[in-house]
Amino acid sequence: MSTADAETSTRRPDTGPPARIRTFVLLWCSQWLVVFAAALTVLVFRLDIFAEFDSLAALIFAFLILFAPFAFLSPLAGALVDRYGHRRVLLASSIGYLINLGALVVVLLLDVPLLWPLIAVLAIDAILKAPQLAALESAVPLLVPRQHLIRANAPRMLLTVTGVVLGPLVVALALTVVAPVGVILLECAAVVVAILVVLTLDIPVVPKDADAAARRSIGAEVLSTWSHLRSRPGLLPVLGFLAGVSCVIAILEGAGPENVFSFAGEGGTVIVFASGWVGMLITSIIMIVTGRPRRLARGLLSAGLVFAVALLVAAARPNVAVMAVAAFIALGSTAVFIACVQTVLHSKVASQHLGRAMGFKNLMVAGPHMIGSTIVVTVGAGLVTVVGRDEVRSPGVSALVGDAPGRSWALVMMGGAVFVAVVVALVSRSVHLRRVDDLPDVTPGAQLDPASAGPSASVDLPAAAGPPASVDLPAAAPTPARR
Known part of the structure; x- marks a missing residue:
């Protein structure tokens, strides 16, 4: 029997594309468990750094250690994914989550003061989230065919937003049955399930860069990916567009609840943001079923413009029904x-750079998100005394956003809407962004190394959709609201 025959005889019967898609679904669900568990931790103890710290310096320090690690470590974490592989990094990050939660259980059992240990646990969670998301997001095109990538990416926003929306309900129900330490133990169990799932999965291994042996530092690898992104016309404008929208989403997360709560109370706030979550869920389902939008540049620009208009409408008048519809459309x-x-990114970035590219993408989400949160805390709170807390002092402002409590927050939202509209107008002038669909695909699944991918990943790989990934082509993602 020849070597080829021997290899064929050892292949599993489910090694084709359906098996890889099943692997993607299992991988996505398992990592959703980890993200959801991490989101529940802060909800269990109702940590509000704005209420806990009176000192501005302490507040800034807590804010930085809670949110900055994910932003600034993401490119480096992506380099670790490209160097060591998706499966190893996912296992390492999940085991890190488990150890971190275990340490919190010990703190609770010892009955020591909780505030700073909890902040340390959440800061470590932020550090672990960087490699986890870089590995998860860059593994998608290894498992999903090019024509189904939009379907696979449709529920991406639900990965983190579901914890914010459903988390309080889950925590409230759990706390009626068990103590807080019991909820943390349930989170540990969820992470253990995720680890066991990842251990059973065959995630294809991407071959290293031709010059990988010559590179010794992670920083050099990160810089090489930045050069790769620059060599692919249209990718940097896409990331810039993402940064602008992410900043305004942070503004919406902070100013939106304050705006609605001021004139409609807790009930109105729940209605508006539940409507937004339902809009996100329904839109995701539609994309999963239809696989649209097919033209990515048009989808980007249209979605950005719709978001700006919906946000503008939501800020214009203090009306719960109008804001609920606007939230449905905006989210x-x-x-x-x-x-x-x-x-x-999945279709236009070479497979060897995908981990680092997703790391850059996460930096473009989290960095501007911190800027937007800072704008809400400073500008939004400062406008309260200028505009008026319970009524609007200026007739001009009243004509713009109506007369009701909390209209200073509506002004902040309206400013965010105008900013997104300006960003859409600017990036739409980029010829490279408008033609990003015409950039040759470099589908990662076509560049796998069969020998290193394992039995189930070594067969039935799709034909390459573009030039080899190792050849440089010629130029062609809640801030706590103050109550």
């Missing part, structure tokens, strides 16, 4: 926007 459009960004 639904963000699902389209993020799915298009993900698909552009």
Whole structure:
């Protein structure tokens, strides 16, 4: 029997594309468990850094250690994914989550003061989230055919937003049955399930760069990916567009609840943001079923413009019904926007650079998100005394956003809407962005190394959709609201 015959005889019967898609679904669900568990931790103890710290310096320090690690470590984490592989990094990050939660259980059992240990646990979670998301997001095109990438990326926003929306309900129900330490133990169990799932999965291994042996530092690898992104016309404008929208999403997360709560109370706030989550869910389902939008550049620009208009309408008048409809449309459009960004990167970035590219993408989400949160805390709070807390002092402002409590927050939202509209106008002038769909695909699944991918990943690979990935081509993602 020849070597080829021997290899054929050892192949599993489910090694084709359906098996890889099943692997993607299992991988996505397992990592959703980890993300959801991490989101529940802060909800269990109701940590509000704005209420806990009176000192501005302490507040800034807590804010930085809670949110900055994910932003600034993401490119480096992506380099680790490209160097060591998706499966190893996912296992390492999940085991890190488990150890971190275990340490929190020990703190609770010892009954020591909780505030700073909890902040340390959440900061470590932020560090672990960087390699986890870089590995998960860059593994998608290894498992999903090019024509189904938009479907696979459709629920991306739900990965993190579901914890914010459903988390309080899950925590409230769990705390009626068990103590907080019991909820943390349930989170540990969820992470253990995720680890066991990843251990059973065959995730294809991407061959290293031809010059990988010559590179010794992670920083050099990160810089090489930046050069690769620059060599692919249209990718940097896409990332810039993402940064602008991410900043305004942070503004919406902070100013939106304050705006609605001021004139409609807790009930109105729940209605508006539940409507937004439903809009995101329905939009994601539509994309999964239809596989649209097919033209990614058009989808990006259209979703950005719809988001700006919906946000402008929501800020214009203190009306719960209008704001609920606007939230449905605005958050639904963000699902389209993020799915298009993900698909552009998955199909246009060479497989050897995907981990680092997704790391850069996460930096473009988290960095501007911190800027937007800072704008809400400073500008939004400062406008309260200028505009008026319970009524609007200026007739001009009243004509713009109506007369009701909390209209200073509406002004902040309206400013965000105008900013997104300006960004859409600017990036739409980029010829490279408008033609990003015409950039040759470099489908990662076509560049796998069969010998290193394992039995199930070594067969039935699709034909290459573009030039080899190792050849340089010629130029052609809630801030706590103050109550």
